Amino acid sequence: xxxxxxxxxxxxxxxxxxxxxxxxxxxxxxxxxxxxxxxxxxxxxxxxxxxxxxxxxxxxxxxxxxxxxxxxxxxxxxxxxxxxxxxxxxxxxxxxxxxxxxxxxxxxxxxxxxxxxxxxxxxxxxxxxxxxxxxxxxxxxxxxxxxxxxxxxxxxxxxxxxxxxxxxxxxxxxxxxxxxxxxxxxxxxxxxxxxxxxxxxxxxxxxxxxxxxxxxxxxxxxxxxxxxxxxxxxxxxxxxxxxxxxxxxxxx
Ligand code: NAD
Numbered sequence: 001x002x003x004x005x006x007x008x009x010x011x012x013x014x015x016x017x018x019x020x021x022x023x024x025x026x027x028x029x030x031x032x033x034x035x036x037x038x039x040x041x042x043x044x045x046x047x048x049x050x051x052x053x054x055x056x057x058x059x060x061x062x063x064x065x066x067x068x069x070x071x072x073x074x075x076x077x078x079x080x081x082x083x084x085x086x087x088x089x090x091x092x093x094x095x096x097x098x099x100x101x102x103x104x105x106x107x108x109x110x111x112x113x114x115x116x117x118x119x120x121x122x123x124x125x126x127x128x129x130x131x132x133x134x135x136x137x138x139x140x141x142x143x144x145x146x147x148x149x150x151x152x153x154x155x156x157x158x159x160x161x162x163x164x165x166x167x168x169x170x171x172x173x174x175x176x177x178x179x180x181x182x183x184x185x186x187x188x189x190x191x192x193x194x195x196x197x198x199x200x201x202x203x204x205x206x207x208x209x210x211x212x213x214x215x216x217x218x219x220x221x222x223x224x225x226x227x228x229x230x231x232x233x234x235x236x237x238x239x240x241x242x243x244x245x246x247x248x249x250x251x252x
Contacts, residue, residue, distance in 0.1 A: 001029035002232040007080040009033040009072065011063050011121065012090030014041035016190025017140060020220035021087055021227045026054030028228060030085065033076045034058045037090075063090045063117030073124045082132070085231045086125045088118035088162075089140040092195045094155040096203035107154045114158035115165070122169060126178070133177035138230045139166050140223070141182040141242055143250050149210070152203045159184075163242050170240025179239040181230045186246025187211075188218040215247040 008025045012018040014036035026032045026049040034049075034056050036042040042058035049056040059075050061068040076083055094110045097103075118139055129135025144150035145159030162182060169180040226245045229235050244250055 001027075002228060002234065003085070004029035006030045006084040006231075007033075007076065007082055008085035008087065008231065009035060009076055009083055009121070009125075010087040010089055011035050011061070011072075011117065012037075013087075014038045014045055016192060017185070017188060017220045017223045017227075018087070018089040019045050020224035021089060022056065023049060023054075024221070024224040024228050025085070025087075025231065026056055027052065028232075031080050032056040033072070033080075035061045035072055035090075037062055063088075063121060064112035066120055069117075069120040069124050073121070073128070077128070083125050083128050084134070085136045085138070086121055087138045087140070087227060087231070088121055090117055091140060091142075091159075091192070093192055094152040094158075095196055095199050096207050097152040097154065097200045098203040098206065099153040101200055101203070102153055110154035111158050111161070114155065115161040118162060118165060122165070122180070126169075126173065129178045130173070130176050135178045136231050137166075137169065137178070137180040138227050139180070139182040140227075141166070141184045143184050143186045143244065143246050145182070146184050146242065146244070147250055149207050151207055152200065166242060167240045174239055179230075179235070181235070181238055181240065182242040183223060183226050183230070184242050184244045184246070184250075185223050186218060186244075186249040187214055188220060188223060190220055210249075210252075213252045214249045218245065218247065 013034040039060040061072040166182040
């Protein structure tokens, strides 16, 4: 087992990629904190893990709220003693709103979850990692974090910021035994479409231009396998970078 005895915190783990990551990490021997806004669904993920002999707990937390992040990591430490792996997966879409139609409220909301959330969890977890000179961070960015029109302006900018945060943390804490990498998934079949409430027709049309060259949709499990690689010692020399997992979509 690749994560035997490791303590892993996964945000947004009640659904989609976060759920698949929590399940795979537990199957690989990690004790997993399944964290999400949605405690009921998180509890179901925990039940599934336990039914297969794994160890997991559910903790409700909104990554955009500092007190929630404090409680998430503090509760993890009181229950399991430490944190070894932090997966920043929680994220929301932006209704494909282009810059000309952007509202401050939408911009702030998307950044609060997609960018400030990972900063908050990283800030809270780094002292634990620094004390033991070990720790791994995996951020779920997006093809939209590397390219210009996979989503609206806020999502695109927020995920580019995650890629930058990944590089910064990866380099600056490298000599302290800490690694920080990101995954840039292409289009993956999850429930993220449920966060699309009032799609902007212009922005959507501009974002869809490249869909015709997308070789295929991914499954959450495809991304979980990359997260496992980045969380395990198999990637010990990989730090501060972003791995694209998109069937080749962005290679065109
Ligand atoms: P999903 O909607 O299936 O799952 C996201 C989970 O995050 C949900 O359970 C939701 O309740 C939770 N969540 C949302 N806001 C939260 C908050 N503020 N605090 C805590 N939890 C919160 O979506 P998914 O596609 O699995 O998304 C996971 C990550 O992958 C996101 O960061 C997303 O931007 C990224 N991503 C998705 C795709 C895709 O095609 N699905 C592509 C690239 C990147």
